[in-house]
Amino acid sequence: MKILHIVDKKIVLPALILLLWMSFTGAQAETKLIMLGTGTPVPNAERAGQGIAIIYNGKAYLFDVGGGVVKRCIQAWKQMGFKSLNPTKISHLFITHLHSDHVLDYPEFANTYWWRRTSQINVYGPVGIEKMAWGYYQMIRFSIRHRIEGKQPVKNPTFYQTIQHEYKKGGWTFNKNGIKIEAFEVAHGDLHPAFGYKIQTPDKTIVISGDTMKSEKVIEMATGADILVHEVISEDGISRISPFWQKYHSSYHTRTPELAEIANKAKPKLLILTHVLHYTAPVESALHEIKKLYKGKVVLANDLDVF
Numbered sequence: 278m279k280i281l282h283i284v285d286k287k288i289v290l291p292a293l294i295l296l297l298w299m300s301f302t303g304a305q306a307e308t309k310l311i312m313l314g315t316g317t318p319v320p321n322a323e324r325a326g327q328g329i330a331i332i333y334n335g336k337a338y339l340f341d342v343g344g345g346v347v348k349r350c351i352q353a354w355k356q357m358g359f360k361s362l363n364p365t366k367i368s369h370l371f372i373t374h375l376h377s378d379h380v381l382d383y384p385e386f387a388n389t390y391w392w393r394r395t396s397q398i399n400v401y402g403p404v405g406i407e408k409m410a411w412g413y414y415q416m417i418r419f420s421i422r423h424r425i426e427g428k429q430p431v432k433n434p435t436f437y438q439t440i441q442h443e444y445k446k447g448g449w450t451f452n453k454n455g456i457k458i459e460a461f462e463v464a465h466g467d468l469h470p471a472f473g474y475k476i477q478t479p480d481k482t483i484v485i486s487g488d489t490m491k492s493e494k495v496i497e498m499a500t501g502a503d504i505l506v507h508e509v510i511s512e513d514g515i516s517r518i519s520p521f522w523q524k525y526h527s528s529y530h531t532r533t534p535e536l537a538e539i540a541n542k543a544k545p546k547l548l549i550l551t552h553v554l555h556y557t558a559p560v561e562s563a564l565h566e567i568k569k570l571y572k573g574k575v576v577l578a579n580d581l582d583v584f
């Protein structure tokens with residue numbers, strides 16, 4: 278009984294305080310990965326453009342912000358209880374590359390309720406994100422001026438602006454708040470630079486491929502990872518398009534036999550398929566094809582899946 282009494286005081290009480298604090302702040306003790314958008318440039322009502330949130334220690338880190346991703350953040354916040362996905366609470370956005378399906382919701386994200394923000398958004402990504410920010414300032418000039426110079430009280434008149442951190446090469450690293458994020462270069466046809474990201478927290482190692490053809494770098498970064506989120510082309514799908522487009526897409530993206538080879542070498546504990554190019558074949562064709570060639574755990578992601 279005496280031992281139990283000590284256990285009670287020394288462990289149960291602090292654990293209770295931590296639980297109360299977590300429920301109050303919305304903090305997650307465990308790292309969570311939320312698929313906010315799993316789409317491609319192909320119009321799709323069920324899939325937003327690319328977007329992944331990683332939540333660690335009460336903070337959300339966003340990877341890409343394709344069209345519709347901000348609405349998915351709001352759904353995850355209001356309908357699923359992920360308070361750190363309130364868009365005004367997110368202050369770190371990492372961009373893989375500047376294709377439209379990865380950035381179209383950037384103005385929506387930067388502008389959503391900016392006058393209620395308590396911190397500015399830091400945007401990390403390839404050279405070009407600074408120009409993208411200036412394009413957004415031009416687009417929203419009238420509204421910004423009206424809010425700042427009009428009758429609306431605005432405490433932080435510069436908070437519609439984002440802070441850019443550009444890089445040309447892989448190896449750039451973010452290391453703060455107990456989370457380490459490393460950008461690595463991938464091969465995405467003739468689009469340069471394009472990055473994948475390796476994210477490490479005390480309990481998880483996650484690798485996001487970004488858009489890439491089969492990459493040795495992904496194998497290196499994902500070896501031993503808990504989760505590999507990878508883009509893919511279905512063979513059934515690509516067999517239905519013209520030789521020109523087959524060649525084009527194969528030099529920008531990864532086909533299922535190639536992804537199976539990557540997974541067989543890297544052996545992640547979980548492989549998540551996203552950004553599936555399947556043309557007129559069913560989206561599930563990519564999953565079926567991978568399962569024939571790879572015996573590890575693999576899932577096909579839908580918007581708002583949580584891992």
Ligand SMILES: [Zn+2]
Nearest residue numbers: 374376465488
């Ligand atoms: Zn792309």
Ligand SMILES: [Zn+2]
Nearest residue numbers: 317376378488
């Ligand atoms: Zn893409």
